[in-house]
Amino acid sequence: MYAVEVRHHIMIAHSFRGAVFGPAQALHGATFVVDAAILSEALDENGIVVDIGRLDEALKAVLAPLNYRNLDEVPEFAGRNTTTEFLTRHVFDRLAETARAGALGREGRALHAIRVTISESHVARAWYEAPLW
Amino acid sequence: MYAVEVRHHIMIAHSFRGAVFGPAQALHGATFVVDAAILSEALDENGIVVDIGRLDEALKAVLAPLNYRNLDEVPEFAGRNTTTEFLTRHVFDRLAETARAGALGREGRALHAIRVTISESHVARAWYEAPLW
Amino acid sequence: MYAVEVRHHIMIAHSFRGAVFGPAQALHGATFVVDAAILSEALDENGIVVDIGRLDEALKAVLAPLNYRNLDEVPEFAGRNTTTEFLTRHVFDRLAETARAGALGREGRALHAIRVTISESHVARAWYEAPLW
Amino acid sequence: MYAVEVRHHIMIAHSFRGAVFGPAQALHGATFVVDAAILSEALDENGIVVDIGRLDEALKAVLAPLNYRNLDEVPEFAGRNTTTEFLTRHVFDRLAETARAGALGREGRALHAIRVTISESHVARAWYEAPLW
Amino acid sequence: MYAVEVRHHIMIAHSFRGAVFGPAQALHGATFVVDAAILSEALDENGIVVDIGRLDEALKAVLAPLNYRNLDEVPEFAGRNTTTEFLTRHVFDRLAETARAGALGREGRALHAIRVTISESHVARAWYEAPLW
Amino acid sequence: MYAVEVRHHIMIAHSFRGAVFGPAQALHGATFVVDAAILSEALDENGIVVDIGRLDEALKAVLAPLNYRNLDEVPEFAGRNTTTEFLTRHVFDRLAETARAGALGREGRALHAIRVTISESHVARAWYEAPLW
Helix, strand or coil, X not given: CEEEEEEEEXXXXXXXCCHHHHHHHCCEEEEEEXXXXXXXXXXXXXXXXXXXXXXXXXXXXXXXXXXXXXXHHCHHHCCCCCCHHHXXXXXXXXXXXXXXXXXXXCCHHHCCEEEEEEEEECCEEEEEEEECC | CEEEEEEEEEEEEECCCCHHHHHHHCCEEEEEEEEEEEEXXXXXXXXXXXXXXXXXXXHHHHHCXXXXXXXXXXXXXXXXXXXXXXXXXXXHHHHHHHHHCCXXXXXXXXXXXXXXXXXXXXXXXXXXXXXXX | CEEEEEEEEEEEEECCCCHHHHHHHCCEEEEEEEEEEEEECCCCCCCCCCCXXXXXXXXXXXXXXXXXXXXXXXXXXXXXXXXXXXXXXXXXXXXXXXXXXXXXXXXXXXXXXXXXXXXXXXXEEEEEEEECC | XXXXXXXXXXXXXXXXXXXXXXXXXXXXXXXXXXXXEEEECCCCCCCCCCCHHHHHHHHHHHHCCCCCCXXXXXXXXXXXXXXXHHHHHHHHHHHHXXXXXXXXXXXXXXXXXXXXXXXXXXXXXXXXXXXXX | CEEEEEEEEEEEEECCXXXXXXXXXXXXXXXXXXXXXXXXXXXXXXXXXXXXXXXHHHHHHHHCCCCCCEHHHCHHHCCCCCCHHHHHHHHHHHHHHHHHCCCCCCCHHHCCEEEEEEEEECCEEEEEEEECC | CEEEEEEEEEEEEECCCCHHHHHHHCCEEEEEEEEEEEEECXXXXXXCCCCHHHHHHHHHHHHCCCCCCEHHHCHHXXXXXXXXXXXXXXXXXXXXXXXXXXXXXXXXXXXXXXXXXXXXXXXXXXXXXXXXX
16 A cells, blocks of 8 residues: 655644543644645555645645634534544545545546644644545 | 554653663663544544543543652562563453453443553554454 | 753643744644753762652642643743744743752752753654752 | 655756757756655565665766766656656666565565655655565 | 754755865765754844844745755856855844844844754764854 | 864763762663764865764764763773763763864864764753863
């Protein structure tokens, strides 16, 4: 299995509901460094998984509506804890739509899976990986 | 599959038995930077894999008896080479007990696997990953 | 000149006032990874700049009142932009008081300077360095 | 599953053919930081996956013919785009031969898979992983 | 002294003349990860050294003419070895013009120095630092 | 001022004497990742500070007698705590002899200073920097 991965980051505010979060129930924030990897069984005729420039643009497009935001006020996330894990899935879902639609510059069926890794600090991170089909 | 991962480190002395180890047969040491990841198919009602605070405490608890020690003198490791690979499994086994017992704050059956990665330098590392059930 | 440096991090929310900040005028947040270094011309009789354990505790103590906070609501910062640069100086000032008072376990006059580096992402950071006397 | 991984790097020139590559169609270059991991279900009697010294030498031997080269002039790569993905497979294939032949110091059948990760910058990388048998 | 630093990278081909370079006399290449820091004695009224957005754009503008190029064919570099050290100075000189001209959004005299660090791999880097006035 | 820096590492055992060290008074160990930088006001006729290959060999030669050792048994260190700070100076002193003698491939007087940075973990490091003349 091949993979190609690119990195961007966002800087957001949010708070969590639930005693398990302790002090993180207060409004605080995070820099989320996001790595998005596309997996494929085979390279295309150019010798790539997908066009890294398109993947880069796709990841930026997914992250742009979240950057410099208070996630507590994003309607789509109402009633949800925007944990690092939750956000890995959010980014996965958006990138998966893009990938399945062929918008990464390669027929969607040629792509196998996506892995999204989000580092919240130098000592903690989360990831979500799932097949596309 | 979701995962959440935390990092700690230990500073230990040890030696190896076996010609394959060359100069590492002498008493030397290492800083082991340990990343422990819990994998789960689904997030809980809080939107997390497990409480990252509890995972952090669990990893520290597993590592504490090894930190600032000469591993050659740890009775539990008698007759074993405490290689980086060996230690990934040791940490896995202890964390797996914790996870299966529900002591990470989530019913053990909700957790799928654990991956333990130990970096011994900027150019070498090892990992062990296995299902919990 | 010798230096010893330790690392901690905080996760905060804040907003900025001033057109120069563009979208960062909105409430957002950051993970600030903070490196604090103590500089000295000479080691003490133990062969250290300062007790790394005490430095570690001192840095944690300086950061604790900021962690998991909305910095816009910290009275001490009222009317100020809590930029990365501003916070390097805030941490410097607090650590300098500690160091000058001998609370790092070494007579303050034996210490020369402090450098505080704050990384806000994998691609941007700031630092502040100044003599203690 | 256990894994042990080592790191080396090469500095190469190359160009790509295909409109998808945009400005990278021109002759340019890269530092490729290469991580090679050997995976095995069980440790050997020494408590290791393979001799890390031998793996280190094997990876260096695979990379040496490429280092300080213009990959456009390497006969073996004629007519191919030497993308990061392509090179992960090239390194995999060479290491797989070594591993299957037992030249990593352990019977080849005891080894399960190889993963080769190549970072082309701090924000982009590729990997290839496949079973050995 | 305060500093703020941003990061970009370029991917270039080049060769060196001189026996000291050994195999690097052949046409090869590098990913250069470039950190540019602006130093100032005091923050401006916004609480910043310079607008990090402008610094980011300035660094990109300096690097753009070099990215995806064979530096042996850049007329400005004719007869010079485009070593990592040489390039730190090249980037410094261009950024210094920008900074002195006030084009980083702050009066040039308020800025003290620039440091440019270029990492050519995970194990080697160079930097150049000098006052602006 | 220009600088060029290379990286190696050693894996050692040692213990400390002095209540300030707490649990580190016991025999333990460390991976020390060592960065050695040579500073110079001007580049030579090849466009370099020093031959990076020679610097690399020089640093390896300084570290080789310490690697895979129990530093408590190194006669030269008898009665000393081999702290991270202490070792930065040890490496500095050895490299300074090499540099002053012209053994880095450039007349010693052309070199200005050396900085040695030793990382003992992902959260702690020390450095020593001093002029050569």
